[in-house]
Amino acid sequence: MDKIAQLLKLLENTDTIELNEFRMDFEELELHLMPAVQQVVGQAQQAAIVKEIMPAEEFKPPIHDYPGEVAEVQLGAGSRKQVFLGGQKALYRFEEPQPNPPVVTFDVFDIPMPGLPRPIREHFEDVMEHPGDWAKKAVKDFGANMVTIHLIGTGPKVMDKTPKEAAADIEEVLQAVDVPLVIGASGDPQKDPVVLEAAAAAAEDERCLLASANLDLDYRKVAKAAVDYNHAVLSWAITDINMQKTLNKYLMKEGLTQNDIVMDPTTCALGYGIEFSIDVMTRTRLAALKGDTDLQMPMSSGTTNAWGSREAWMKKEEWGPTDYRGPIWEIVTGLTLMLCGVDIFMMLHPQSVKMLREIGETFTKEYMTTEVPDISNWVSQLE
C-alpha cells in the first residue's frame, strides 16, 4: 500500500476533524493534502502533515466571572492598628489580585504553658509569665500583625480564672501592643460565652475577633457581646459546610453582618485529615464566589493544631531533629490551607509565620509584575 493510501486509510474512519475555529469534512481535506502527502516518507511524519494544518491558536488566560465576592472584615479599631481580611472578587491572582494579603496572628496564652513544644518555648520562655510581655515580644521581635490571646486559664479544670481576671489579662495585652487581637477562651462550652463577654467589654470598640461561637454553646451571648462592644466573631464549624451555613445564618439573625464574621471550618493537621479541611475550605470559597451569602465571610485556620502531630514533636532519630520538623509541619499545614483561600492563620513558630507571609504577600500582586531571576540554565548552574 502506498503512503497516500495509508494516510487516507487512517483518515477513512473519521468523518470530520476538529480544527479550532472551523470544521471541514474529509473530502475537502483530502484535496488539500494530496500534493503534500506525495513527499511523505515515514509514518510519524504523516501525522505531522495532518497536524500542521491546525492554525496556531492564541493563548487566552482562563479568567472566570464570579457572581459573588468575599466580604471584607475589619479587625482593629480605636487604639489598634487596622487589619482587613477577605475582599476577594476572584479565586486566583491572575484573575484579580486579592485586596488584602493573608494575615498571621501569633498565639499568646494567659498562663505559662509549659507544655508548648521546645522550639516554640525557646523563643518565648522569658515572657511566658505575663501575656502582655509575650504579646509584645511577638510584635516587636517577630513582627506579628496580630496577636491571639488564649484565655486557657479560665478553663474550670485549668486554673478556673474568673471572667474578671480574664478581662484584666485582656487589658494587659491591650496596653502592651497596638495590633488587633483575637480573643480565645478555654474551650469550655458553659464558661466560654461568659468569659468572652467579659473580655469583649474590656476591649470595647477595639474591634477584636471573639473566638469562638459554635453550635454547642450559647452563641447568642457571644454574638450579642460582639454587637454591643463592637467586635467580630469567629464562627466555628467542624469540617461541615452545612453546619457552617446554619451557624452563620443564626449569627446573622443575632445582628451580626457578613462584615462581622470570620469562619473557622476547622483545621485538620497535615497527615491527620488535612484533606478534609482542603475539601471543605475549597468548597466554601467556591460557594462564596458563586454567590452563597451565608458563606461569603473570610476564613480562619487554627494552624497551631499542626504541633499536635507526632511528626512535629516526637523525638525519633530516624526522622531528624524536631527543631526543623515542627516548623515545617506548621508551614505545610498552613500553606496548604492558604492555597484553599484561608485569610487568617493562628500560628506559633516565628519561622513558619515568616514563610507563610512571604508566599501570602504575592497574592495581592498582579501576574507578571514581579522581577524574576534568569533560570534558563538551572540544569548546569545548580550546585
Add this chain to the structure above:
Amino acid sequence: MAVTAMDVYKLLPKTNCAKCGEASCMAFATKLKDKEIGLEICTQLAANEFDKLADILAPAVREISIGKGAKAMIAGGDEVLYRYELTYYNQTPLVIDISDDMDEAAFDERVKKIEEIQFERTGELLTLDAIALRNKSGDASRFKEAAEKLKNANLALVLCSFDADAMKAALEAVGDERPLIYGATENNIEEMATLALEYDCPVALFVPNDLEKMKELSRTLRAKGITDIVLDPGTYVNAGIGDTLDDFIMIRRLAVEERDEDFRFPIMGVPALTWLNTEEDEVNTAIKEATIATTLINKYADIMIIHGTEIWELIPVLTLRQSIFTDPRKPQAVDAGVYEIGEVNEDSPVALTTNFALTYYTVEGDLKSGNANGYLLVLDTEGRAVDVAVAGGQFNGKAVADLIKESGIEDDVKTRKMVIPGLAAPTSGEIEDDTGWEVVVGPRDSSALADFLKEKV
C-alpha cells in the same frame, strides 16, 4: 468537563448483546466512565468507534509513563481541578537530582541515599520515584557515563540537559529505558523532538513564565507526532512564586475546563531551584524547598524535581502527597467494634479510640510496635478523629455505652476500667455515668499508649 455515562453510551453499539459481561450497554458505559472497566472489553466496536470513545474517555491530563518495568512511574491523569469533585489520580512522582560531575564515591552514595529513603505512615511505605541526572559538567561523554551508571539504580530516570548532543549521547546509553528527556526549549526543540521520536521517550518542554510561547512550542511538538509531553513553565522560589502558581493553575484550568490540547499534559515543578544562588544556610534552604514543594503539589504539579535529601524535609512532602491523593470516595473509616491486639485474655486492659482510619491505624501500629496486649474498642465517630469527634459530639457517653453493649466486651474481660484518649478527657465524666465503667484518661498521643497500658492499668 468530565464525561457522563450518557455521552459514552451514545457512542456504544446500543445492542445490549452482553458480550462484555454487563447486562446492557448503559451498564458498561457507567463502568467505563468510572474507569472500572477497559474499553477493549466490548468487542463489538469498529475501529473508528473505538477511537472516538477512547478519545472522550481520555483523562483531561494525559497520563505519561516514565521508566520501564519495575522502575516505571506515571505522571498526570487528572480529571478535575479540586479533589472533592472526584479524586486526583497518580501521586506526583518525586524525583531527586544528581549531577554528572560528582566524584564516583559521592555519586554512588547519593544514589544509594535516594533509593533508600522511606517513611512509613498508616501502613503505607512512602518512597521516592526517580533520579534526575543533570549535565552539570557540560560534557557529553561524562553525561553518558553517568547515565550508564544509573542503569543499575532501581528508580526511573530523568535526563536533564539542554544540549542535544549530550542528550543523544546519554540516550545511546539508556534510551531503551524510557527516561524523561528534559528538556526541549525554544532553542533546541527540533533536535530534542527528533531524539524523543527516535528513542520513543517522553519529553519535557521548559518555557519559563511564558504560556503563550509554551502553547506554541507544545503545538510544535504535537505537530511532529509527539504525544508524551511534560510541561515545565518554570519554578520561581521567591516573590516569583506568585507567577509560578498562576502559570500552573492556568495550564490546569485550560486542560480541564477547556480541553486545550496544547496544555493537556502533566506539569513539572522544580523546587530544587530553591538551591540556586541561595543566600540562606542549608537548613533554611531545605525548609524553603519543602515550602515550595508544598505550594506546587497543592496546585497541580504532576512531577517534581527536589534537591534536598534530608528525611525531615521529605517527610512532610511525602505525607502531604499521601493525603492529597487519598480517594475521597472511599470511606476513611474502619468498622466499629472490639479489636484484639497481641495476646488477650480476661485480664487484658481495654482502650478506646475512634473509627477514623488514620486514627485507628496509628493507634494499632503504636500498640503493636510497643508490644502491648489488650482490647481496643473502636467507636463509630463517622470517621472523625478524636478531637474532631469530641467537638462534634459523636464521641459521647451514650455512644460508648452502646458500643460496650453491642461489642459484648463485658463478657470478654473482667475489668470495668477503660483508657480513653487524652484528647477525649472532657468526656470522661459522661462516659463513667453512662457506662458504669471507670475511666482513665490516657496519653494525648498514642505513641505513649503501650507503656501507659503496661504501667498504669
